[in-house]
Each structure stands twice: as C-alpha cells, then as structure tokens.
Amino acid sequence: MLAPRVLGLATGPEVEIITALKSTERDGLSVVLPGVSSPLQGRTHRFARITVRLEPGGQRAEALATLDFNGKLGKTEISSLGVERVPFVLRDGSWEPEGSAAPRLAAxxxxxxxxxxxxxxxxxxxxxxxxxxxxxxxxxxxxxxxxxxxxxxxxxxxxxxxxxxxxxxxxxxxxxxxxxxxxxxxxxxxxxxxxxxxxxxxxxxxxx
Missing domain, CATH: 3.10.450.50 (Nuclear Transport Factor 2; Chain: A,)
Incomplete structure (x- = not known):
C-alpha cells in the first residue's frame, strides 16, 4: 500500500521529488514520443497540488499533480490542463522521474x-x-x-x-x-x- 503525504507536510524524499518536478518549470519540458520524429516540446508548464506517495522500501515513489501545459508537437499547438501521475525512482542517491515528467500527457x-x-x-x-x-x-x-x-x-x-x-x-x-x-x-x-x-x-x- 502506498502512503500519501501532502506537500504541506512533506519532509525528506517528498521534498526532493517535489523539487525535481518543479525544477522542470525552469529547465523546460521536452518529451520524446515513441515512433514520432518531433518531440513534445513545452513552451510553458506548471505543476501544482503535488502529492507524493512513497512505496515500501524507499526506492520508488509516485507524484500526483495537476499539470498546466502549453507547447507544440511539430506544427500542432497543444494546450493541456489536468491530472498527471509521475513515477519516480531513486538513482545514485537522487530522485528522478522513471521516464517522462508528463507520462499521461505524452500518452x-x-x-x-x-x-x-x-x-x-x-x-x-x-x-x-x-x-x-x-x-x-x-x-x-x-x-x-x-x-x-x-x-x-x-x-x-x-x-x-x-x-x-x-x-x-x-x-x-x-x-x-x-x-x-x-x-x-x-x-x-x-x-x-x-x-x-x-x-x-x-x-x-x-x-x-
């Protein structure tokens, strides 16, 4: 069973995971889609209402958030708002998204x-x-x-x-x-x- 901890009460790994997600707002978000030549390229995006769920063992977690995204795929303009669920893994002492930072939007x-x-x-x-x-x-x-x-x-x-x-x-x-x-x-x-x-x-x- 995953144990949820809300942003306001977060300590330890939760803070690192939230920080990793929020840092993408500064660094930018570009997602390679399998079989698609152009990446999903963010222009602006914002994660909010982030909740972290740690798995037993402390090596994996999941971040649930709302994502407000504006960007493009090739020539197609994309605007999205809603629920995102991001798996995280602990690698070499740092928490990182297991794949994309926006897997549901990418799908x-x-x-x-x-x-x-x-x-x-x-x-x-x-x-x-x-x-x-x-x-x-x-x-x-x-x-x-x-x-x-x-x-x-x-x-x-x-x-x-x-x-x-x-x-x-x-x-x-x-x-x-x-x-x-x-x-x-x-x-x-x-x-x-x-x-x-x-x-x-x-x-x-x-x-x-």
Whole structure:
C-alpha cells in the first residue's frame, strides 16, 4: 500500500521529488514520443497540488499533480490542463522521474498523433488499433476522409482536458484532398474522447 503525504507536510524524499518536478518549470519540458520524429516540446508548464506517495522500501515513489501545459508537437499547438501521475525512482542517491515528467500527457498526445497519421495515410488497420474494446472505427466522417485522394490531414491544435482515467480533446483540423468531382479544403473543430487502459489511452466511442 502506498502512503500519501501532502506537500504541506512533506519532509525528506517528498521534498526532493517535489523539487525535481518543479525544477522542470525552469529547465523546460521536452518529451520524446515513441515512433514520432518531433518531440513534445513545452513552451510553458506548471505543476501544482503535488502529492507524493512513497512505496515500501524507499526506492520508488509516485507524484500526483495537476499539470498546466502549453507547447507544440511539430506544427500542432497543444494546450493541456489536468491530472498527471509521475513515477519516480531513486538513482545514485537522487530522485528522478522513471521516464517522462508528463507520462499521461505524452500518452494522449502520442495517440492523437498516431490517429492523425493513420487518417492521412488511410491506414484502417492502424486506426483500429487506436480504439477501445467497445469502440468503433466506422462512421460517415471517417468515410469522408478516406474517400479523398492526395489526402492531407492537419491537426492545427489540440486542447486537452485530462481527468483521472479520461482525456477530452478539442481538435482544430484542416483536411485537404481531391474527389473525382472537385478538390476539397475544409477546416473545423471536433471533440474527441480517450479512455485510459494501463499506460495507454484509446479513443472511445469513435475516432471522429
């Protein structure tokens, strides 16, 4: 059982972990996403309401916090606010994030980018791997995207609200391509929902 200790009562390892998280606000936050050439690059971010949970043995811990993030992935603007959960490990006497300092945000952004690329490529197999167990890939909006030739799908911005087990995203998009009868150049906004399954997030109920 993890034992939570709140920031106001923190001593010892808790202070070191909180300091390590807060130091990223000064040093900057850049997260490499597996399979994505551009890093998730923070412009500004702030951790708040930090709680540290130490595991028995004193070698591992978890920081729970709210994260207010503004940055970019390639040309996509990203603004996110919500819950973050950061595993920490003790290495050579110092507490460090086990991986990223924003693993949940990184998982959501990775899912969004994989979806964007699969839509642009018309890769229905890749799209099917991005949905939850009870979600579907079909739909008229998806059919309209896949019907285009010389397709280009841009995610101009993602506005993300992170909850404990869910992310709600407003996407600002642009779709370009050609139909047999005419060229297409459309823009708009849509709402997307992702549910957490382990360390990953999957789209539910639909991709569009």
């Amino acid at each position: 959501v952004v990775a899912a969004l980018e994989f979806r964007r690329r699969a839509l642009e490529a018309g890769d229905t197999s890749a799209l099917s791997r991005l949905v939850g167990r009870d979600a579907g890939v079909e739909g008229s909006q998806l059919d309209a995207v896949l019907a285009l030739g010389r397709r280009r799908y841009q995610s101009q911005a993602w506005y993300i609200r992170m909850e404990r087990d869910e992310a709600v995203v407003t996407e600002r998009w642009r779709l370009e391509g050609v139909l047999p009868s005419r060229p297409v150049d459309e823009q708009g906004e849509r709402s997307l929902s992702l549910l957490r399954d382990g360390d990953e997030f999957f789209f539910s109920p639909t991709l569009m």
